[in-house]
Amino acid sequence: MPELPEVEMARMLVQDRLNGKRVASLQVKDHKMLTNGSERTMREAFIGRSVGDAHRHGKNLLVRIGDDHLFIHLGMSGSLHLVDDRETTPHERLRLGLDEGALVLDDPRRFGRFGLYHRLEDLLTERDLGPDALTMSDKVFVSQMAGRRGSIKPLLLDQSLIAGVGNLYADETLFQEHLHPATKADTIPEANMARLGKRVRKVLEASISVRTEFSRLPEGFLLRDRREGAACPRCSTELAAIRIGGRTTILCPECQSLRTKP
Ligand SMILES: [Zn+2]
Structure with a gap:
C-alpha cells in the first residue's frame, strides 16, 4: 500500500519530469475515483496550461497546473507512470496527456482518488488533514x-x-x-x-x-x-x-x- 514515502517519490517524479510541460489532453477513465470537480472542469482548468510545482501533504499529492491543482491520492494500490503517447497501463484510471507522452494513474483496486482543487488549503479543510508528518516540527x-x-x-x-x-x-x-x-x-x-x-x-x-x-x-x-x-x-x-x-x-x-x- 502506498505510504507517505511512495507518495513523496511520486511527487519527485512529477516535479523532475513534468515541471514546465504543457498539458495537451485529459481523460478520466474511472469516474468513481473522481472526487472533486468534473472531467469538464479539469479539462477547462488544465489543458493548454503548464505544469508547475508538485506538492505533497501527508499521502496526498497536489500538482499545480495553471491556476489550479490536480489532486491525486494513491489509495491502496495506485501508482503514477510516465508513458509514451501510445502506451497504456493495465489499470489506467486517469490520463494527463502532454505535448509528448502522458502521466497515468494506474490503480487495480480503485481506492485511489483524484480531482481538482483550487488551493491546497481547500484540500486540507475538506479532507480534514493535520500537519504533514515529514515537515512538521x-x-x-x-x-x-x-x-x-x-x-x-x-x-x-x-x-x-x-x-x-x-x-x-x-x-x-x-x-x-x-x-x-x-x-x-x-x-x-x-x-x-x-x-x-x-x-x-x-x-x-x-x-x-x-x-x-x-x-x-x-x-x-x-x-x-x-x-x-x-x-x-x-x-x-x-x-x-x-x-x-x-x-x-x-x-x-x-x-x-x-x-x-x-
Ligand atoms: Zn526486542
Whole structure:
C-alpha cells in the first residue's frame, strides 16, 4: 500500500519530469475515483496550461497546473507512470496527456482518488488533514498529541492529527522508541513525545532515502523483517502480532513492554 514515502517519490517524479510541460489532453477513465470537480472542469482548468510545482501533504499529492491543482491520492494500490503517447497501463484510471507522452494513474483496486482543487488549503479543510508528518516540527507534533486520552498508535494513524503516518511506519517508530503501541498518550512525558515526533520524521526520511526498499534500511529497523515470529533486531525475542484500533500491530514484547516506563 502506498505510504507517505511512495507518495513523496511520486511527487519527485512529477516535479523532475513534468515541471514546465504543457498539458495537451485529459481523460478520466474511472469516474468513481473522481472526487472533486468534473472531467469538464479539469479539462477547462488544465489543458493548454503548464505544469508547475508538485506538492505533497501527508499521502496526498497536489500538482499545480495553471491556476489550479490536480489532486491525486494513491489509495491502496495506485501508482503514477510516465508513458509514451501510445502506451497504456493495465489499470489506467486517469490520463494527463502532454505535448509528448502522458502521466497515468494506474490503480487495480480503485481506492485511489483524484480531482481538482483550487488551493491546497481547500484540500486540507475538506479532507480534514493535520500537519504533514515529514515537515512538521517537534513542537507541532507535541501540541497535536498533548492531552489526548487514547493509545498512542491510533493517534499516530489519525490523519486529522498528523497527516501521513501509516501502519508500518507507526510500528517502526514505536519500536525504535521502545514504546508499546497501547501506551496512553497522556502518560508520555513531553520530552519523550517530542522525541517521538522526531523519530516519525527520521523513519520516513530513512525509507525515502532507500526508495522504500526495506531490505536496504539500516540494521536494527523493524521493517527489514516485520512479521510475527521474526527475531527482534535488538534483542532477538520473537516479534508478536496484536490488534490495536483494528490494525495489525507487530511489536517486540521484550523491548516494548507496557510496564517499561517510557
Ligand atoms: Zn526486542
